[in-house]
Amino acid sequence: MPFRAPVTDFQFLFDHVVDFADVTATERFADADKDVTDAILSEAGRMCEEVMYPLQRNGDLQGAVLENGVVRTSPGFAEAYAQIAEGGWISTSASQEHGGMGLPHSITTAVNEMMSAACLSLQLNPLMTQGQIEALEHHASDEIKALYLPKLMTGEWAGTMNLTEPAAGSDVGALRSKAEPNGDGSYAVSGQKIFISWGDNDFTKNVCHLVLARLPDGAPGTKGISLFMVPKYIPDANGEPGVANSLKVVSLEHKLGLHGSPTAVMEYDGATGWLIGNEHDGMKCMFTMMNNARLGVGGQGVGVAEGAYQHALAYAMDRKQGRTPVGDGAGTILDHADVRRMLATMKADIFAARAIEMACAVAIDMGTATDDKDWKARAAFLTPIAKAFGTDTGIAVAEMGVQVHGGMGFIEETGAAQYARDVRVTAIYEGTNGIQSMDLVGRKLMDGGDAAYALLDEIEDRAEAVRGTFPELAEPVWQATETLREATEWMVAQGNMNDRFAGSVPFLKGFARVLGGYYHLRAAVAEGGQGPRSKLAQFYVKRLLPEHAGLLTHAMQGADDLYALSAEDLGAA
Template sequence: MPYRAPISEYRFLFDHVVGFDAVTATDRFSEATPDMVDAILTEAGKMCEEVLAPLQRAGDQHPARLENGVVRTSPGFAEGHKAIAEGGWVAIAADPEHGGMGLPMTVTTAVNEMMSAACLAIQLNPLMTQGQIEALEHHASDEIKATYLPKLISGEWCGTMNLTEPQAGSDVGALRTKAEPNGDGSYSISGQKIYISWGDNDFTENVCHLVLARLPDGVDGTKGISLFMVPKYLPNDDGTPGKANDLRVVSLEHKMGLHGSPTAVMEYDGATGWLVGGEHDGMKCMFTMMNNARLGVGGQGIGVAEAAYQHALDYAMDRKQGRTPVEGGNTIVDHADVRRMLATMKADVFAARAIALSCAVAIDMAHATGDADWSARAALLTPIAKAFGTDTGIAVSDTGVQVHGGMGFIEETGAAQYCRDVRVTAIYEGTNGIQSMDLVARKMMDGGDAAFALLDEIEAFAEAAKSDLPDLAEPVWQAAETLRETVEWLVAQQDMTTRFAGAVPFLRGFARVLGGYFHLRAAVAEPGGARARLARFYILRLLAEHKSLFAQARAGSDDLYALSTDDLAA
């Protein structure tokens, strides 16, 4: 499938929408000059177009498979991973002390999105490694850092995260995997983990598993969980892979999509592991990796949305069908409903991308300045970026099938693969319902201060824009004010079930307002151009959804629980 990396879109967002100039103005990221960033994005885009995109169909048609205990990956995936590793794309944001580039997370987010658009199945491998790198940088001992980080950063080794068990999905605290001290500083890890993305492969020297397990004195629930590094091969003293550890891939899941990405059931039978972080601090350590992955997964959704949009647009520009109202128009792109679908796809991709990059900017500013307000902004935006990014990937890929008409339902066109591949992104790294619950609960423990600070910025910008673009600025200001009132109502609710009942529409409404704000910024930066016309479409059509979404958010839970289980089964 052809894919065109949207380099100019990233440049525009960096320069005019998400405030990337504040990141490069800090001492920590001063070397990320516009020329350097432009060169990085261009080279990454070229690699995605020429090396990764041709693997998209191969991964789907020739899935990873388990043969005699050995995982065999899809044709071309070894070469694809080699290109990612040798290009340094695994560790753009990693610490230079261990071989990383030390560049902003904002740049990593853009590169990850391009890789996801080109071939999501293979991009999931370096995404897991990136999260593991960050977890080790923050929590591992110096010895573990020295052994594992250089190899992970170079791409010679790759990383996974092992949380889920058959009886412990979102309720991680129910896990049964055990860790017994060996008396030499190592531990014996025993248990089974499921849904392990890229649990094994045939192209890296080692696979490094971060495994959640419970020590003998670990209490029940999440407070008794610890985190361990459990490699496929035990490292020798010189850092090379040594003897095989006592772990194995039991099976690979048969999945709806992402066939090129092996999702493993892992068995640990007295495997040797080493503690990462403190005893019983496993969830704290793993959340570092999970928060990194949540932004990355949001980017995966956006990347697939971009690819599905490009695929649908190419088809619509070529497919001839019926009369159109456009003089000289003879393809379906000129039919009103097809034009509506394509405009919705493009407008939502822009909104979701801007939200994700804005979240990345907040992460970079928090790292560069240590400012708690930036940390709060990053925390607030992370669940929105993850949920709205993946919801957008699902919606846009679904609409892409519709644009293709009957041909969209035929596998040979490739339109359906985007739907099948992206669907899981709304489930893993915490379902989008969990992201929404996190937003209305933990992220509102400050009484809404972080949300109000963001709304202050939105309303101030919209107020200033009223002089030039009153028909666009006024709806954005009004939507922000409605969101403010909804946040005020939300933080006043002490009953969490009342908050949770409307959490999903609240998050989506929040994302709609953010999308309107970012589209308005684009229109101000490029008045009268294509971006302003797209902003008009979004603000006058899609932003209007916020009213019904916030009405749902404030509906409470009584009507949900007035329905009995018998009513649901009737």
């Protein structure tokens, strides 16, 4: 069956699970009522199905290439990008002052996820531009905003971010790129950057690079880094692309997946750039872009999971193999218990990850609309969970999709393996999932756990309210939340951060497991306990939620046993 954008799932989440009505009740987002939101989601879904999804395999088989210094993108990408830009899908949440729609970030998050499901390689391009738009809106001068934002919002120009260098990956403070004042308000930026997603293309008039570099008086480490706008073509007096800047694409990486997305090695040789924000304040500016991208990358994971699930389900509904164990089944491998288990796991975890993603987006919108510190704290707390669990779910679901296909999943022609190859990097870029978990137990618990406890209180209150009518769902969710509370208290009590870090990944996964149970409970309650969502909730609570106990036990072991294993021990036969 062809790809079907999960529009109805988003509508259900907005209406019943993540309290999107609170967003539209604010003055800031009052125009995004149900009719408007449903229409936008439907139109975006149609675009994903008809324009982007047909390019999914094409982008993999005929990836981007570098020819004589020019990046040639996959056939059909330019035409599809033009429709994305013309539809306004790059600037849905951008400020209206410079041509954006000013819609809630929740809507953009939903649209981006559907685009990721349809064709992740192409979706990565507008995601980068959206992040750059947000960084410029918050930190750029009025002159830079007036020149760059309108063209980025229309998609006439595209944006990238340049952090990583050969010797500076997760340790950004080790970067060597330099910027020297030119004396006229501009700077000469020099250095090499690697892993630059969509570092160039052949369908926008300009590519605008946000580049981290160190000024001559910049201190060592992250505190001495500044951020610069370095365009491929220097804008002329009319704001149009002028002379070529002193930068180039050195090469494109040969990657496991995402072949349609050119990942560039960029060389800057005294390229002209302009400071964004204050001197030595580059990390603060860049984190604005990165935080936007982290939720977006979580959505990429969920989107690929959706595509992989639909692909596997279609195969399972068609493939006949062995004697069916049920008399009134489909007559295909869908009737076999293990195949049914895999598909149910895929679907249940997609819902959980999508709900976490959208709850995070709603918190971002509420923080924006109300300037309430508690909403902002919730958004910050949920961001690493949404990123890590969303991408882990994408990887796990895509892997299960290969397994559902059996031997044919290992054969490239079926397309099942592409999802697994494409999604793997999402757990690595925009901060590895290990870094997300460290952020969760470190920076996000610096409030003494207030944001975490507020979320746990909400879960327990709602579970308590329906214990009488939905005991088989509410009771396990309430009990799991108590276990999670104890683990959170343990984390907060640890003065040695390495003890927290040693259990940070299972802690994040355990937190996500409980959040998933909560959102499945809310879905079942909204459905009245009868229907497919209620059955899925039963599956999740009975079979997947119990994993939280082992994860949280793991999380509270500290670091001693890890470091009891020496380098020699780890290398011993």
